[in-house]
Amino acid sequence: MEDSTKHKMVSNPIILQSENLTKYILETSIYPREPETLKELRNATASHPMCFMGTAPDAGQLMALLLKLSNAKKTIEVGVYTGYSLLLTALAIPDNGKIVAVDPDRKAYEIGLPFIKKAEVEHKIEFIESPALPVLDKLLEDPWNKGTFDFAFVDADKHNYWNYHERLLELVKIGGLIIYDNTLWGGTVAWPEEDVPPPKRGIRESALAFNKAIANDSRVLISVASIGDGFTICMRAH
Ligand code: SAM
Ligand code: CA
Numbered sequence: 001m002e003d004s005t006k007h008k009m010v011s012n013p014i015i016l017q018s019e020n021l022t023k024y025i026l027e028t029s030i031y032p033r034e035p036e037t038l039k040e041l042r043n044a045t046a047s048h049p050m051c052f053m054g055t056a057p058d059a060g061q062l063m064a065l066l067l068k069l070s071n072a073k074k075t076i077e078v079g080v081y082t083g084y085s086l087l088l089t090a091l092a093i094p095d096n097g098k099i100v101a102v103d104p105d106r107k108a109y110e111i112g113l114p115f116i117k118k119a120e121v122e123h124k125i126e127f128i129e130s131p132a133l134p135v136l137d138k139l140l141e142d143p144w145n146k147g148t149f150d151f152a153f154v155d156a157d158k159h160n161y162w163n164y165h166e167r168l169l170e171l172v173k174i175g176g177l178i179i180y181d182n183t184l185w186g187g188t189v190a191w192p193e194e195d196v197p198p199p200k201r202g203i204r205e206s207a208l209a210f211n212k213a214i215a216n217d218s219r220v221l222i223s224v225a226s227i228g229d230g231f232t233i234c235m236r237a238h
Helices: 019-033 036-045 057-069 084-092 106-118 132-141 158-171 185-190 198-215
Strands: 074-078 098-102 125-128 149-154 172-181 220-225 231-236
Touching: 019 057, 036 084, 036 106, 057 084, 057 149, 057 172, 057 231, 074 084, 074 132, 074 158, 084 098, 084 106, 084 149, 098 132, 106 125, 132 158, 149 158, 158 172, 158 198, 185 198, 198 220, 198 231
Parallel strands: 074 098, 074 149, 098 125, 149 172
Antiparallel strands: 172 231, 220 231
C-alpha cells in the first residue's frame, strides 16, 4: 500500500507544505503590498520557460524588510535571472545606493529591464554579464572593496555557494547580511536520497553540504527561514 506520509515534492519555490496557507499569505499580505513594477516584472516573467526560478514573493518581501532594517546601500547580487530580487533590492536601497549584479545570462536580465527602467532605479544597478566567481575575485583584488558591502543575495549555481560564501565574507562589512536562497531545495534536504528524483539529487547534495558547513561557521550568525524555498540569512559576526 502507498505510504500516505510519503514526501510530497513541493512546487518550487514554495516550501510551505499547504498550498491554501501559502495562497492565503500571498493574497493577504504579499500581493497587495507588492510594488506595481515588481508585480509587472513577475507577470512578464510568468510566460518564460524557467519562470519557477524567480524569487518567491513572500521571501522577497522579507528581503526588502531586511534591506531596509539594515540600511543597506551597497549590495551584491549573484544570480539575477529576470530581476525580481534585483528590482526589489533597487527599490529598497536609497537613491545613491549601488548593486553589483552578476549573471552570465543577459537575455533574461533584459526581460526585466523595462520594469527596472519604469521604476527609475536603473542608475543603482551595475549589471555584469559573467559567472560570479571571477567577478568576486576581481572585486577582492582591490583592498578598498573589502568589508564595504552592506548586503549580498546569492541565488545562482548551488554547488558554488560555499565558494561565494568565502568571498562574500571578505566583501561584506561586519554586521552586514548575506542571504542564500533555495537552501531547503523543495524540502528534499530532509528526504532519504532514494526518494529524491534523480535530477534533483545533485543540488540536494550541494544544499546538504552547504547547510552543514554554514551551521558550523562561527564567523556568521544565521537564521534558516522556511520561506520560499528556504532562505538562509547570515550576518557577518566578526
Ligand atoms: N534571483 C533571481 C530572481 O529573483 O528572479 C533568480 C535567479 S535564478 C534562480 C539563477 C540565476 O543564476 C540564473 O539566471 C543563472 O543564469 C544564474 N547563474 C548560473 N550560474 C551562475 C554563475 N556561475 N554566476 C552567476 N550567475 C549564475
Ligand atoms: Ca532562487
